[in-house]
Amino acid sequence: MGMANMKTIALCGVNAEIVEALERHGTYHLISFTDSMEYRGEVQLIYFLNTGHTCDLAIVAYPGAAGLTACDYLRGHSKTLPILWLCERGEFLNEAARLGAGFYLIGPPKGVTEQKIILQIEQAVQSGSLAP
Numbered sequence: 001m002g003m004a005n006m007k008t009i010a011l012c013g014v015n016a017e018i019v020e021a022l023e024r025h026g027t028y029h030l031i032s033f034t035d036s037m038e039y040r041g042e043v044q045l046i047y048f049l050n051t052g053h054t055c056d057l058a059i060v061a062y063p064g065a066a067g068l069t070a071c072d073y074l075r076g077h078s079k080t081l082p083i084l085w086l087c088e089r090g091e092f093l094n095e096a097a098r099l100g101a102g103f104y105l106i107g108p109p110k111g112v113t114e115q116k117i118i119l120q121i122e123q124a125v126q127s128g129s130l131a132p
Helices: 016-025 041-050 064-077 090-098 114-127
Strands: 007-012 028-033 057-060 083-087 102-105
Touching: 007 016, 007 041, 007 114, 016 028, 016 114, 028 041, 041 057, 041 064, 057 064, 057 114, 064 083, 064 090, 083 090, 083 114, 090 102, 102 114
Parallel strands: 007 028, 007 057, 057 083, 083 102
Antiparallel strands: none
């Protein structure tokens, strides 16, 4: 599979363990947007998209309300961007649905393995159905 066929995944607030697991998985082009002094990851991602780049899936994994803020911001700037929200709190499920974002509950308890998360990400990338 050449780079051309590789799906590009943008990562916002995704922890190192999941990033490393995705890298080991090796089938995606990963772009990490880490918070800087000036801009949070989702803001950097929109700048990236506005300069003509594309991505097949944005994964948001900030905790709680910060995750909601990020998804809300991304959706406000792109109606078509597929978003997968990895969230540790189930009460945000309805907000994700309202924003047309995929939602995957990652805890608590810390029962969700990297493998399960990767599987969820794979399904999200393949289906593309997370775009509203």
